[in-house]
Structure formats: structure tokens, C-alpha cells
Amino acid sequence: MTKDERLKKRHQAEKRFRFYGLASIFVALLFVVILVQNIFSKGSSAFKKTVITTEVFFDQELLEIQNGASQDEIMEADFYDVMIENLIKAYPAKDRDEEDELLKLFSSEAEIEIKKAFLKDNNLIGKTITLDLTASDDIDQLHKGNYPRDLPEERRRISNFQLIIYDYFVEKKKISKNFNNYFFNNGDSRDPELAGIGGALVGSLYSILICLLLAFPVAVLASIYLEEFAPKNKITDFIEININNLAAVPSIVYGLLALQILLATIQLPRSTPLVAGITLALMTLPRIIIPCRASLKAVPPSIREGALAVGASKFQSVFHHVVPLALPGTLSGTIIGLAQALGETAPLILIGMVAFVVDIPSSPVDPSSSLPVQVYLWSESAERGFVEKTSATIMMLLTFLIVMNFVAVYLRQKFEKRWN
């Protein structure tokens, strides 16, 4: 090989190498884009629900209450017959089977929705109103275009007759999409069209709150001790080794810890944000300690010495002067730690948050779920309707995480002093 040829080869190798590097970054970025695009495309439809516009006539003969009935009386009353009578009128059905199929087009919440209309205005007896009743999951998915229509009837979830009704409704503009309030207000449900993240959201909120209340003070105090007061001896080394190890322990081990100590030994109530919060706090502790210590370390000794020089005690110098300067970095690290805690799933599964919880928890000791666990639970369901709900939940989760990370980075950049 002549010298020139060799040089050329070397330069080509250089170009190739550089290209591999750039390509790798692109590949990594591409994954992010594909993931986000995939989730968002699947999830955006969950924020709307399909409704069927129906006329509802409140027949006195079918209701046991009168106009002007109290809230309690209305709640106790049975609206089932009213519902059946009105829904059947939506389309001509020639026999019992066809009637059943017609009824199946509506969600199982139809009766309650009619009742709610009466609760709003309790003078409707003998009157007719138009209501947007939530459609069943199958119609919802069909209307959103997720069910192929060109399959033979046995392989479809929607019968031919139901398709006829559906097309009729579409033609008569009786089918539309409204904002899906159920998604935000309701707890979990077997019916995808009624399922919501309300319970999981509150559960996550309680869990993170408890995690913060427990982890933050302990972590900051521990960091201050280790950084400012601890003597350089074996015990301190041992504590530091422990903290570094705990940061790297797989999260499922914390789940086992919670199972054994919190649930079996101390017997806290299972499946509650209280237990979740304690478990998450134990996990988040090292994740706060490490940035907090780094921030404390970054404060120059001159600050401490200046305080001591005017007669402050070591304690006062630390708490009045050093800690405030380390606060931005600490808070930033805390927010990031909490963001990671928000996304934790495995340990929460182990402490029982996989229970089917319909009610929104009203306190940290009520059984609940959490956002990531809800994602896990719904992803195990077969119904197509849950796919969009799961994706939409992920969208909410990711939004929270992005906001939290932005706040953390902003805090750090705006308030942290650079010691040059």
C-alpha cells in the first residue's frame, strides 16, 4: 500500500468512526421519538368517549317517586325500567335477541346516567329530554376506528344487527364524541368505557406525599450529619458504603422488605398509600442524600469559616449559612428522586396495590392503586378499550415526570451559585 493510499484509508476510517458515533446518538434519540409517538397516538383517543344521543322520557308509571323528590329518595329509586323502555325505542328490534343486542350498545352506566339527569332537575316526570349516554366499549372502539369491520360476524365483537344500528346512528348524527370525564373522575372498572385513573391518581398523590414527608427531612438531616459533623471513622465509612449500596439495590428487593417488615411484622394495612409511601421513602432516601451531599460539599469552606469567625457555633454556621446555599441542588435532587418514585411499579405490586379498587381513596389508609400500577393492571386486560386508557395514563404519567424534571433543572440553574 502506498503512503497516499494508506492515508486515504485512515481518513476514511476516521469518517466511519465519527459516523458511528453520530448514528448511535440518532438511534438513541429515535427510540425516544418512536416510543413517545407510539404511546401518544394510541392514547389520545382515550380523552374522548363515544356517546349516543338518546331521548329519555320519564314515565310516571315506571318510577315510584314524584317530582320534587329529595336527593336521597332519587338515589334510592330504581330507574332500570325507565332506562330499558327508552333505550329500546332507540331502534326497532324485532325480538328479544335483537333487543339485547341493542341494549348492549350502551354502557352499563346508562341507568345511573339517567338517574343523574333526574338528580340535576327533579321535575322531569312526564317530560322528555335528550341525553348523551355513554356508549359501550365495543361501540366506543368501533367508532374510534379500532375494530376492523370486514371480518366475518363470528370473529367480530359486534353483530351484524349492531352494525346496522350503529350505521343508522351515525347517519342520524346520534353518535358523537364527548370529553371523557370518566377517565379522570372514576376509579378502576371492568368496563373500559367507564374506567378512569381517578383512584390511581389520588393513590399516587398520597404515596408521593408520604414519601416526601418521610424521606426529605431524614435525608437532609443525614446528609448534613455525614457532610458536616461526622468524624472520619469506620462507622461513618460504613454508613456511606451502605448508602451507595442502597442506591443500587433493585427496587423489587424493597418490595420484599416492605412485605416482610411493614406488612407481615408491623401489619400495616395492605395496598394502601401509607405502606407505598414508606416503601418509596426508603428507596428515595439514598437518591436524595447523594445530591444533597454533593451540594453541601460544593459550598466553599470560606463560608463556614466566615460564620465561625463572628462567633457562631458550628451548628449555627451549618444551618444558617451552609444549608441555605445547598438548598437549590438538594431540592432539585429531591424532585428528581420523587419523579423516579412516581414511576415505581414493582415494589407497589408486591405490597398488594394490584387489587381491583373501584373507589377513590379518601385517606392514605384506604386501599388504592397508583398510576404506574394501573398501567400494569390495564395492560394485562384483554379488551381493546384498555389499550387507549393505558396509553393515556402513560401520557399523564410522562407529563408529570417531564414537568417535575423541568422544575428540578430550572431550580438548579436559576438558584444554584457557581463557585469558581
Add this chain to the structure above:
Amino acid sequence: MNIVLIFLITIFSVSLFFYGRSKTKTISIKNNIKLNALPKFYGYYLVLWCSIPALVFLLVWSLFEPVIIKSIIIETAANQGAIFNDKNEANLIYEKIKAIHLGTFFGDIDSILKESALAYAKFTNLFTNSKVVLIFGIIIASVIYSLKKIKSNNKARDDVEVILKGLLFVSSLIAILTTLGIIFSLLFESIKFFSVINIFDYLFGTNWSPQRAFVRDASSITTAEFEELKDAFGFIPLIAGTSFIAFIAMLVAVPVGLFSGIYMAEYASTKVRRVSKPIIEILAGIPTVVYGFFAALTVGPFFRQVGENLGLTVSSESALAAGLIMGIMIIPYVSSLSDDVINSVPQSLRDGSYAVGATKSETIKQVVIPAALPGIIGSVLLAVSRAIGETMIVVMAAGLAANLTINPLESTTTVTTQIVMILVGDQEFDSPKTQSAFALGLTLFIATLVLNYIAQRAVKKYREKYD
């Protein structure tokens, strides 16, 4: 009741603060005594002594009271003639007793349950009353002691700081407590497990099928059942599955991560670096359940479809899909750490190489990377540790069948998946099945600990060279 107590203690402490502060002020002025500290510190002193012993006592008591009462009541019920064959039945009866006491039990109440419910009421009252009395006693004793100290004009600020320093020290002990807690939790159940299953059968067994294991108390196994048991808890297929999927993950993460790290450290302009580094780190911030969902819903079926088109049988829960997604998640672990490590290599080494006429890539390949190698290896090991401890991606996207395979198109299960599968659903205490989950957890814990230790040593050795 506890909330009330905490509230009372708080109110009392706060009022003591004001009392202490003003009293010391007036006494020092009246008797013309020079205080050894500012008045407010005397107040703080009282507050700390009044609240800390009482609150600690309350915490410890509340932690152990339920367990103690439970064991007392269960024993009482047994003495009454109640029969239960294992812990589960005992728990069930105890729950009934509690429900009767709360008035939420609607079944038949026999005399045993009735007596036990009465006993429960009696003991709960006894305990609560004792608790309140003892707390009062503690508070009174603490207040007397601390008032006495104040009267002797102690150096309040110093004393307060000593107490606070103690609090700080205790806070940092939490880390050790957590580690001890983890070790205890894992060991406790694992030891029970290994008293039934031979540890060598576990470590070297090649069959994992705990569903076959019966659901009864270990103390009443027949020999035939025991023989069957021996074969049900073999660890090898699990470690094989975990390693295999982790290996696939590293095949993705190491090249992409390392090259990204190299590019960011050596080639990228500050602008590009400032943008790309945080975006890549987003990959690490995405909750793993999201990755699992993506893998299970999109990637797994996609691979199966492609496989079908190519005439291959690909499971929809293939190790390939799970490993690929896990690899993506791990990319930032490798790229960020490598980037930092490569940046730390002194510029003088690069200058020496350039001066001799090497191209940038030659310098990186032959001088920089070898110099940074311990650090890079450390970052790879940390990534491996992360991979084998990963749970959600494999639970959702990998299989449940513990088969020993090196075919990435098949499904295989991992240690973490099995832990979840065993513990989700009804758990029976004292069954080898439940205990095996803890044994798995112990093995996982030890493995990640060892990996992390080696990784940190490698990075440390590297830092010592260049810092």
C-alpha cells in the same frame, strides 16, 4: 387516638417553649443572673426533652402493640378451644374477632369467638390506657428533669446542639437500618425455605415449577411429596433466563451507549452535547412499566409478525423483544458514565497522540479508550446490575416458562418475573412457594451487591490514576 396524643404532645411542647423562654428571661432580670445562653435556647431545651422521649415511646409502642395483642388473643382463643391448623386459619379467626369487636361481622358467632372478642376489647383498652398513662409519666419525668437542669443555668445552646446532633446521627443510621431490614427480611424467609429445600438442589437444579409445589405447611410433607419438591425449585433456568435477556440488552446498550458517549465526549460541539445528553437521559427517566407496555403491546407482536413473514416461529413474548427494550432503557447508563469517564482522560495524552500524527479515531481507539477502560468497564457492570434487577419490562414482555434456551425467539423467564408471579395473588405464609420468592430475592440482592462492588472498585481505581 394516636393523632390526638401527637397533637397534645405538640401543643404542650410549644407552650413549654414560650414558658421556658419567658421564665428564664424574667428570672435572669429579677435575680440579676447572667444566662449561659440566649433565653430561646432554654425554651428549645424544654421542647426537645418534652417531645422526643414521648414521641419515640409512642412510635415504638404503636409499632408493636398490634402484634402483641394479636398473639395474646390468638393464644386466648386457643385456650378457649379454638382449633387452627396453620397460620392462615389463625389469621382468619383473628380477623373475625376484630370484626366482631368493630361491629362489622355478620356471620355466626359461637361462644369461642364471643369470649375472644371480649378478651380483645379488654386487652385493647388495657393497652391504650397503659399507653396514655405511660406517656404522661414520661412527659412528667422529662419536664421535671429538664426544668431542674434549666434552674441550674445550664449552657442551653450547647445542650440543645448535642441533642440535635444526636438526631442527625440517628437520621444517618436509617441507611444502616434499611440495609439491616433488607437483609433480615430476605434471610428470615430464605432460611425457612432452605430448611425444606436443599440449597444445592436450589442452586444447581434445572427445573423451576413452583406451581407444582403443594400449598400446605412444610411440617407435614410426605416423603413422596418431598421428592417432588426437590425438583421444583431449581435456580439454573432462572439465572439463565435473566442472564440471557440481560446479555441481549447489553448487545444493544453497549455499542449504542459507548459510541454515543464517545461522540458526545470527543466530537460533539458544546451545543450538540447540551441538547443530546439530557434527551438521552430521558430514556433512563421513563418508568419501566412504560417500556414494558410498549414491549408487550407493540414490539413483541411486531417481532412475531416479522418472524411469521420470514417463516420463523417467534413467540410474542420473545427474549429478543424484552432484551431489546431493556437495552434501550440501559443506553443512558452506559453513555453518560462513559462520557464522564472519557472526559476525565487528561488532554495531554490526546495531545501526545495527535503530535505523532494519529487521527482522532486512532487516538480514541488506541489511547483514550484503553486509558479509560476501568471506568468504562465499571459503567458496563453497573448497567448489567441494573439489567438483572429490572422487573417490569420482563414481567410484562418476557414469558413465565422457565425453559433453558439460547434461542432469542423463544420466551424465557427471569428471577424478577418469578418473584412477582409468586407473590401476586393469594399468598400462603409458610409455604415453600412463597418463601422461594425471598430466596430468589436474596440471590438477586447478593448478585447486584457483588456487581456493584466490583464496578465501584473499577471506577475508583481509574479515578485514582487520573485525579
Add this chain to the structure above:
Amino acid sequence: MSNIKIKSKNLDVFYGDKQALFDVNLDLNEKEVTALIGPSGCGKSTFIRCINRMNDVIDICKVTGNIEMDGMNINDKNLDVVALREKVGMVFQKPNPFPKSIYDNISYGPKIHGKGETKSELDQIVENSLKKSALWEEVKDRLDEPGTSLSGGQQQRLCIARAISVNPEVILMDEPCSALDPIATAKIEELIDELKKTYTIVIVTHSMAQAVRVSQKTGFFHLGKLIEVGKTEKIFKNPDNKMTQDYITGRFG
């Protein structure tokens, strides 16, 4: 009468907005030692780094003007720097051996440039380079040991051997002895005297005594400008420029 090996004309160097070298015109003679003296930060290192385009490594550095070697413009954008650096070697202020064995330190350059394809050829090159840098006797039995296990002076000679291994024509030395003790310094100065028979050498030095000892031509820099250049004897005995005079007599440093 020596030939001119390297010629700079109207050379300006900028670090961002700050100008470091102003209109430098300097000729370097073949197979001669040229010393560059002047107070700290006056641009001497910057100048020699222009010759082997090491300033390219620094992002914000901009070089304008002409540097020619053997009729070739070094500042040409299309110039292959890799080939240039084969011809122009460099020894740095602080010895920077690679964390490799002594043998690999020396064989690195030749291998890259394709010199020495067989093991015996490489062995020969390594031996020659080490002999030429007066290190062979001391390390010939321990070529496998890491380069970093040598003493400071030995490391610097190792770096010189490394520079020689690719058979350059010019060797640039940036204060090569400033990190060394007097004995090591003396050895290296001895070496330079030998090396000038084969290579053109440019040495930046803080020590005027050293400049007197080793160089035939000296250039005096101050605040980025080449104040005076000429035969070493003349510069130190009776310089033309007052500033040169002041510097030499220690009026400022």
C-alpha cells in the same frame, strides 16, 4: 549557509476575540536549533503549535497568515494534518507517555503510519529511537514495563524517542525541561545537541541560559509579537532592540 526549513509570514492567532500572536515573521533554519524566549504567556507555545497544527485541537483558536515548510503552506485548510504531524513532531512541557509499555509507546506512531510491518522491523525502530534519545541502555531490559514507571527525566526522553520514532524532519519542543531536575535537564540538552545533526529543532524555553547552551538562533517574543530574532550570540551579547536588552538583563520577566 543553512537552508530555511520553515518560514512564517504575517502569522496571526486569535483565541476567540483575544489576539495571541501579531504578525509573526520568523524563519527557521534546517538542522539547527532555534530557541524562542520571552516572558510567560507571550505566545511562544502558541507559535510552535501553529507549526504542527496542534492549535486545531482548540475550538476557539483561529490562525491566519502563512507558514510554509518545503514550499507547502501548513495553514492550508486542505492540508492533511495527519501527514504533517508525521513530519513535524512535538515534545511537551510535562512528559506525557501513554499508559502503555515502553515498547508500545514507541511503536505506536510507526504502526499507525504503516512503518514497520513485521515485528522485527518494529523492534528495530524502537531500538533506534531509544538509542537516539539516549534511553536505550537504561530500558533495554524492561521494554514491557509501563512508560509511566520511569523517572521524570526518563519519561521525557521516552517522549523524545516517541517523537523520533516516526522519522520526522522537525522536532518542536515546548519547554521540555521545565518539569525536570538539573541532571535530567543536562542530559536532554546533550541530546538536543546530538539530535540537531538530523532534525530541525525549535525549542521554547524559559531559561535564557538554556537558550544560550543549546541554540544557534534565538527569537524573542513579547506580548504576542516577535520583537527580535537573530544569531543566539548576537541576541545575548548585543541585541538591537532595547526591550530584548531589558529582558535579557532581567529588567522584567
